[in-house]
Amino acid sequence: MTIYTRFTRIFGATIAASALTTSIASADSITLRGASLFDEEHAYTKTLRQFEKLVSENYDGEIEFDLRLNGELGDESDFVTFLQQGVAIDYAIMAPSNMATFAPSIPLMDMPFLFRDLAHWNTALSSGVMAPLEAELLDKADIRVIGYAGGGVRNLASADAIANIDDLTGHKMRVMGAPIQAQIFSAIQAAPSAIAYNEVYNAIQTGVIAGFENEAASIQNLKFYEVAPNITLTKHAITVRPIVVAEKTFRKLPEALQTAVLEAGVEAGAFGRQLESSQDAEKMQQMIDAGQVHVTEFAGREKLLDMVIPVQDAYAAELGATDLLNAIRAQ
Ligand code: MAV
Numbered sequence: 010m011t012i013y014t015r016f017t018r019i020f021g022a023t024i025a026a027s028a029l030t031t032s033i034a035s036a037d038s039i040t041l042r043g044a045s046l047f048d049e050e051h052a053y054t055k056t057l058r059q060f061e062k063l064v065s066e067n068y069d070g071e072i073e074f075d076l077r078l079n080g081e082l083g084d085e086s087d088f089v090t091f092l093q094q095g096v097a098i099d100y101a102i103m104a105p106s107n108m109a110t111f112a113p114s115i116p117l118m119d120m121p122f123l124f125r126d127l128a129h130w131n132t133a134l135s136s137g138v139m140a141p142l143e144a145e146l147l148d149k150a151d152i153r154v155i156g157y158a159g160g161g162v163r164n165l166a167s168a169d170a171i172a173n174i175d176d177l178t179g180h181k182m183r184v185m186g187a188p189i190q191a192q193i194f195s196a197i198q199a200a201p202s203a204i205a206y207n208e209v210y211n212a213i214q215t216g217v218i219a220g221f222e223n224e225a226a227s228i229q230n231l232k233f234y235e236v237a238p239n240i241t242l243t244k245h246a247i248t249v250r251p252i253v254v255a256e257k258t259f260r261k262l263p264e265a266l267q268t269a270v271l272e273a274g275v276e277a278g279a280f281g282r283q284l285e286s287s288q289d290a291e292k293m294q295q296m297i298d299a300g301q302v303h304v305t306e307f308a309g310r311e312k313l314l315d316m317v318i319p320v321q322d323a324y325a326a327e328l329g330a331t332d333l334l335n336a337i338r339a340q
Pocket of ligand 1: 046085102103104107185206222223224227248250
């Protein structure tokens, strides 16, 4: 979609493309377009709905939201391009590891085995410790973090059961696009490849890969259990999912709306974290009860930690982010 169509869509066909060069503060009504990979039932969509509600409540002007669901606008690797260019999408929830192309250090915040437990994850996300990564994203990608959602625990999901390191060795699995994801899964002996999220189902079904890793809410929502019904409790990540806005859009908003967006982002993020983390076990149980998944403990999870820590350290050192990594670990 061109910038022209994007902006005429926002303001109606009567507004010419030249409106782009002026501030949109003068527009009577503003429509912001959001994107979610999921339907109304998923915590991401509920979080974005909460964001919209809070902005509407806190802003006196006319504001409308056009939230596109079910991956209508692509998957997160498409979202990040649109957000960076300031076209087609104004707000979304994104995995940092799907934003690596534009800001190489942002995936540090969602690399596997970063958080010890939910308490550590919660403290880190409310501490402001991620600020340098947010600054890099804003600077390099023109994408602004306004809050943190997430809270699902990521586990392996595969066509055949995986119980231990022997089963994991050489296991062909999909990982998110950031190189650190492949490095970490290689370190624990798997054979990872980066595949677009919307191709994962077919890739497992056709045997191109044997599995992937994901959280319960998304496995359930997108019915991944149909092709990958074996869940192995590696509990390797608690998701960090920033709510982001396109800075090119944000800059053009009236100041009062900018304030409302920033406040709503923080609050909606807290709402989303609470929702997704509290539903995680419940969603897994629903899939177990429905006979959709079979869950296995992973024997020797502590050994995985020993294997990945040097990889995390090397990645942070390469980015010049050793102090930051230590600060996150120390939360
Ligand atoms: C899950 O659906 C979510 O965590 C989403 O934010 C990610 O993009 C996706 O997994 C993925 O693995 O790419």
